[in-house]
Amino acid sequence: MEVFSLLIILATSLATSHGSDLGIPHQIHSLRPQSGSSGAHVPGLSCLSWRLGVEAHNIIGWTTIPQACANYVGHYMLGHQYRKDSRGVTHEALLYAESLKLVGDCKDIWVFDIDETTLSNLPYYAQHGFGAEPYNATLFNEWVNKGEAPPLPESLKLYKKLLSLGLKVVFITGRPEHQRNVTATNLKNVGYLTWEKLILKGSSETGSTAVEYKSSQRKMLEKKGYRVIGNMGDQWSDILGTHVGNRTFKLPDPMYYIS
Amino acid sequence: MEVFSLLIILATSLATSHGSDLGIPHQIHSLRPQSGSSGAHVPGLSCLSWRLGVEAHNIIGWTTIPQACANYVGHYMLGHQYRKDSRGVTHEALLYAESLKLVGDCKDIWVFDIDETTLSNLPYYAQHGFGAEPYNATLFNEWVNKGEAPPLPESLKLYKKLLSLGLKVVFITGRPEHQRNVTATNLKNVGYLTWEKLILKGSSETGSTAVEYKSSQRKMLEKKGYRVIGNMGDQWSDILGTHVGNRTFKLPDPMYYIS
Numbered sequence A, B: 001m002e003v004f005s006l007l008i009i010l011a012t013s014l015a016t017s018h019g020s021d022l023g024i025p026h027q028i029h030s031l032r033p034q035s036g037s038s039g040a041h042v043p044g045l046s047c048l049s050w051r052l053g054v055e056a057h058n059i060i061g062w063t064t065i066p067q068a069c070a071n072y073v074g075h076y077m078l079g080h081q082y083r084k085d086s087r088g089v090t091h092e093a094l095l096y097a098e099s100l101k102l103v104g105d106c107k108d109i110w111v112f113d114i115d116e117t118t119l120s121n122l123p124y125y126a127q128h129g130f131g132a133e134p135y136n137a138t139l140f141n142e143w144v145n146k147g148e149a150p151p152l153p154e155s156l157k158l159y160k161k162l163l164s165l166g167l168k169v170v171f172i173t174g175r176p177e178h179q180r181n182v183t184a185t186n187l188k189n190v191g192y193l194t195w196e197k198l199i200l201k202g203s204s205e206t207g208s209t210a211v212e213y214k215s216s217q218r219k220m221l222e223k224k225g226y227r228v229i230g231n232m233g234d235q236w237s238d239i240l241g242t243h244v245g246n247r248t249f250k251l252p253d254p255m256y257y258i259s
Helices: A003-023 A047-055 A068-080 A080-098 A124-127 A137-146 A152-166 A179-190 A210-223 B002-020 B047-055 B068-077 B080-096 B122-126 B136-146 B154-164 B177-190 B210-223
Strands: A108-112 A170-177 A197-201 A227-235 A248-252 B108-112 B167-178 B197-201 B227-233 B247-250
Touching: A047 A068, A047 B047, A080 A152, A080 A248, A080 B247, A108 A152, A108 A210, A124 A137, A137 A179, A152 A170, A170 A179, A170 A210, A170 B247, A179 A197, A179 B227, A197 A210, A197 B122, A210 A227, B047 B068, B047 B227, B068 B080, B068 B122, B080 B154, B080 B227, B080 B247, B108 B154, B108 B177, B108 B210, B108 B247, B122 B136, B136 B177, B154 B167, B154 B227, B167 B177, B167 B210, B177 B227, B210 B227
Parallel strands: A108 A170, A108 A227, A170 A197, A227 A248, B108 B167, B108 B227, B167 B197, B227 B247
Antiparallel strands: none
16 A cells, blocks of 8 residues: 555656656656666666667667666656756756857857757657657657647757857758648747747658758758857767767757667 | 664675776775765766766866766766676677678778776776876876776677677777887786787877877778778767777766867
């Protein structure tokens, strides 16, 4: 009975305190509460080491997270550590941006990716195994087309501060061009009110990898006279390639991998 | 009394089980035992987030670790997680190497850095605050010149397996040329018995950053017909720049940063 009460308290606490921070009301998760999000033990595999390997770009080209780490990743994403890790990155980005002397000609830009960088698909992934289920394009696009993705709170704060420093923001996303309206509306609804450009993947670019597509778009921006001061994404493919910018920042994302 | 006994047991366990794994006998550390190496709380700062930021190359250009994280980093380095994280990287590297079809012309090479990649300076850093004390070249070189650095156990295993796959090993280190003999002897004494090349930093290169020096050395290797199949280091400067190799691997190192 006591254990059951504890489960209820933990589940409620997860759903309210963190859920509401991300604008996710009344999520129901089948997570088994554990003592912490950073030390779950799986025989023969450390999920913490797996996550570090992913974030440091040692583990690449994976399609789903290790099944044994599904609970671990769920706890991480819904718990404190994901927020703390994100804050660590945006804090560093802000320190960097504040150290700059901008020319003031409106050509200094900060490139943001969208999914898991400025908008969070955690409400969707929480219902689909946190990356343990294979990617389902139909279901994911249904979710995107609702336009209900909450912002990543730390990224939204950074976005506002960058604007106040005089930087212009450019979004470069792998979302297809036909999702422009829903994406723009979603961004505005959650607080990203203005941008210099919102770049989506055109039909001619569907054959390109994210690295190729995003490098090419950044190259075109530089040709137009923009300077990519900072570049932030949750995938290494957002910040590798060419014309990556003066500094790059990798937000955490242990749920999926895009090459 | 019970707490005291627990402290003694923990301290002994740290000093013997992990110390001896790395060939560090009877280390005395002034660490305060904590409940785990991955979740130490420091007000206003998550050391776990700081470490992730370092490993994912978000936090760069630092000279010492945050003072508040000294205990945390010490526990991490002497505890299980450092070994597990290293194993995660070398395991991924081996999977990659085993997937290759080598030409068999002895031109396929694997580049290893030395310090904190193949040889461990943990016995030195354990006596110098695990990166909390500013770098002291005199004392560090005294340590290096003893030639007593133990191997990183996971890297040594990987090294042996790579050789058995038919790869040649090239060491590229920031150690200066005049430490060649002591370095070669140290490597051999701990189990790295053979290599294609051992490249140290010449006096003409002292003005170059690690990225410049190592890129230039890899370029020369490629000019000589070598193919850099893999490239492994504990610093991002080991694996960034040009001619980085077909795949790169970043081993953990939260103790120091080299640009």
